Amino acid sequence: MKKSINDSGQKARIDNPPKENKGFLPMSKSEMRTQGIAQCDFILVTGDAYVDHPSFGAAIIGRVLESRGFSVGIIAQPNWQENDDFNKLGAPRLGFLVSAGNLDSMVNHFTVNKKRRREDVYAPGGQAGLRPDRATIVYCGKIRENFGEIPLIIGGIEASLRRFAHYDYWQEKVRRPILFDSRADLLVYGMGELAILEIAEGLNAGIPVAQLTHIKGTAVISREPEVGDAVMLPATEDVMVDTQTYARATALIYQSNNAHDPQTYLQPTGNRYLQQNPPQQPLSQAEFDALYDLPFSYRWHPAYDQVGGVPGLNEVKFSITANRGCYGNCTFCALAIHQGKYVQMRSRDSIVREAGRMSKDPDFKGYIHDIGGPTANFSHLACKKQETRGYCQDRECLAPEPCKNIDASHKPYLETLRAVRKLPGIKKVFIRSGIRYDYLALDKDKAFFRELVEHHISGQLRVAPEHVSDEVLRHMGKPAFKVYEKFARNFKQIDEQLGKNQFVLPYFITGHPGCSLQDAVKLAEYIRDMGFFPEQVQDFYPTPGSVATAMYHTGVNPLTMEAVYVPKGREKNMQRALVQYNKRENYLLVHEALTKAYREDLIGTGKKALIPAKVKSADHQAPKSNKTSKTKQPNKTRSAKSVPAKQSKNKPKR
Template sequence: MDKRYDTMNTQFLPVSQSDMRARGWEEYDFLLITGDAYVDHPSFGPAIIARVLEAEGYRVAVLAQPDWKGPAAFASLGRPRLGVLISAGNIDSMVAHYTVAKKRRHDDAYSPGNRPGLRPDRATIVYANRIREVFGDIPVVIGGLEASLRRFAHYDYWEDKVRRSILFDAQADLLVYGMGETATREIAGRLASGTPISEITDVRGTCFAARDPGACAYPMVEVPSFESVSSDKRAYARANMTEYNEHDPIVGKAILQRHGRELLVCNPPAMPLTTEELDRVFELPYVREPHPMYDQMGGVPAIEEVRFSVIHNRGCFGACNFCSLAFHQGRIISSRSHESVVREVTELTRHPGFKGYIHDVGGPTANFRRPACKKQLKAGLCKNRACLSPETCPNVDADHTDYLMLLRKLREIPGVKKVFIRSGIRFDYMMKDQSGEFFAELVKYHVSGQLKVAPEHCVNGVLDEMGKPHVEVYEKFRQKYERLNQKYGKEQYLVPYLMSSHPGCTLDDAVRLAEWLNKSGRQPEQVQDFYPTPGTLSTCMYHTGLDPRTMAAVYVPTDAHDKAMQRALMQWKRPEKRPLVLEALRRTHREDLIGYGRECLLRPNRPAAGSRPQSGGARPAGKPQDQKLKQRGKRVEHNDVQPKRKAGWAKPKARKNAKPGKGRR
């Protein structure tokens, strides 16, 4: 590390007994186990928790990606004095390992050298059970995204069944859900004071097991039991909606759910951090790099996305039904101060690899800097109502002034050439900002060739099930984006994320999406199938066939072949997709999209000699020049697919043949 950059003389936390001896430690307080490689950066949850505890005066050692096939690795650092904290890492271990088709992934960006297989399936459970094997009754606290999303009885896509709360399978004493700094500090303080872990039952943002509802210290509501939600899909949907609605730090109640003779008690969520608290968390002395033990293994690829990026906010009131953020970080926004972000970017300019570009100033949603409305901080979140869909609530305050002022300050820092926004933005929220000033400066200064947005689909019925705004809002946004690019002489593109096979999306809807893309002259290079991750409303729809918001029936594409057809329709020009697209068009009786017209998706098969061409924008079998070639005895070929059209998304009308770089989902 360049000493000019390492101004705080930071060092990694111990990862071995020799590291602890070098610090003069004869014992340590907490062992933190993570399923990711050890990257000491505030984009990695385990690093934040470790540094928060260190700032409180505790001695913390890190055990990253231990060999779970035996107990030796878990005993290698010795027994900690106070307890063990366990996280599967930044993402659910099953999502890290498997594609939506349930096939093994060939890489893992959170592991050294991009190597897969360095953590087990269901890492939280495996690690916790190994710790019990090695240390017996030591206090065990699980947290992170995997534990957070699986805190209740939940549908597990990979086993295609309802599993009980991860708290019981992990044999843990406590489960910390959401962003766990406050809860972890409180738990650590009580353990240090000698309070038995069994008596720590009133910490907000935690779950514990009990036998008696009287163990709960808060107003409570009980949801159907694990046994009920495992056998009754309507009960599962009711439970899921209650769990979602009560995830409210202002007015949310504790939730109880029986698992056999035991009772899961989920205390209300912790309050979001204040601006001052969030500043302190992000300005702890992180090294901001992967541990050097990975250097010979190729490093940790995940750092490349965040090394020169800044997180300025937390939470998301966009609340897309398929997204886990609302069930993890929550829907109330908290933000860092301008001064804190400026200090971080100034420090980044001293990094030896910095070339003048801040890659992102974002978060879960880049353009959220304040709660959706003033009411939220006093009365909590509206139940059974979303802030932005299907229409933006009239109470939403869509003022971007604060974010705009922050970006202007960052652009003025010496050494900074460009400040980009690469996190997703909510275009519907932008369109409600009457001033338009942020939109203009976004186009002028903050787009690195491509702007990521997420319309997800074009059929409003499907968008309603997704919790997304109607397509008309996206079209108005796209048109304004084009106008601004033309006004400022920019050649920049939109990269719209699109999803196939979401609950509510029929094959007819998928054909309409392909038509919409074709009319726009677009075809995505990458498409995303709906991935049912634990805890979300969309996953509830997938499992139950019910919309938990209304209890109305929802069509769910579950057949692998039907899902393949939906996916193929989004990439209809690819020759290898032709058989699936052809089958889909015939199944939906849309043969009118097979022909030679501009509206057609497929060209007809070459007709047999002497037969007439197929209908649907049909034209004579050969062009005049083809007839001349035939007279000369030369073979004439006609492609079965359309020729490639311009690849830009919402391309300004400046150059016809320019192509953007590849987008990434």
């Protein structure tokens, strides 16, 4: 196999785990013997380091199987250049499970500009290069090479979002469904706890993996089309060559994750079919609670102590997952076809139990970093109808206008937050997950809004209006910008009543499909008038599975089939530069952008100017970065006055 570009130093790869293993799933033969395991039922191969925490997919699937009496071994970040790591636990009795990790391996490895990342927070010591590109395919190839036709099941976000023919940004082409390239037997899509248990029980009962073809929440390769009421997607070969056909396929796939719609989806590929079975039903609250009562150690495996552990744990160690699923349905997000639109919420007692356990951790300092999920303030289904009929096929819950049937209430979430705040040893409970401010505005009871400002933020509340142009927001599936502006005013009012001196920190996306150069200039002007630069600006990243990625590839909104302007190449770079127009290295791009947009009025020394006619100093003066302390913030999001750019002293470097 060709050596990876990023097969870097071995110092962080753990080849000889220590003997001590208190409560972890085994990673070595010696650990298997210690736990009385002669042969693992399943071996789970993952692209992440092994962290025994429910935020890591390998841990949660391993613990779920263990809870049903199956033994599970972990092979974490194996050296794919050799065979030794794949053989170190022997052959499993029932099969191999493969996941690329918590992220698509290509997203993990590359920036939006296709540059190799230097760090990997899911690797020991944060070292990049310990997993291959397209990890699911590579790992499956090594397993087939070493173990032949053993049952092989793939899952995780990489497999889930690549289950149909999909546009691959890094190769700039449409690839086949990942089952064909990986040569796996089964693909588990979405949140796979129920599906993997059904697969395990079937294999344990002696059913050949080739006969496990109709398990909900899975996809398989079939040689004959499904008999009955199946949705036939355009063939892989057709979507590879025709963008309009790709867009139509995306629109159909977009409807394929409705748990109350028992349809099978088929995509012809060569002389076979990708068969996606209907999704699993969402977990009941009791099932969801039970997941978080499993005996996680909430630690990285002790094998990683010698290199300082796994940085990714630090972000979640003192955070609590309260919900899963999201009906916000932003087009740049693939959650709708991975976790689904059905919001599932853990019970208050379950969350309080986890917070209580957390408070006894010797490293805990009294601060819970987050209680949330994909959207923190979603705590139940969008409406009563979803319970029996699923979500609507012809409209969204929140955008462009909220549905009149939406059940906007924060009561369950608020009661949970109050209960956790009262626990001994808890000093503060933060909310760092995304808050949907449009949903917040629909709740007539303002108690949550007030307590959010009073108790659950530290100086700033991060929210994501994403853009200021309503045309761009429409293609993002977001509400009009006036909704955010009203939210910011209400936040300011509550904050002043409480005497808090806190502020809203907005996140924006640049270069999204539908965003013209004029729209990008409008965003830059808004940032100028805010009085400070936002901490994070995300350049649109065409990741597998999202509707916006389909727009990027096809130039068409697949949900409406209307043409969409797509900035690419140099113009996409100009849009990114505009939101950081104060940086010297962006001067030439910003100047070019303003000229092309016929906005030379923003070049010069006027009060509204973004850049001077000529730049002289390293960074011409402009609104301050929000990395300064909050006491130095100029007026913040509330009613920020423009801060004129000052002349500088050196010519820009080319």
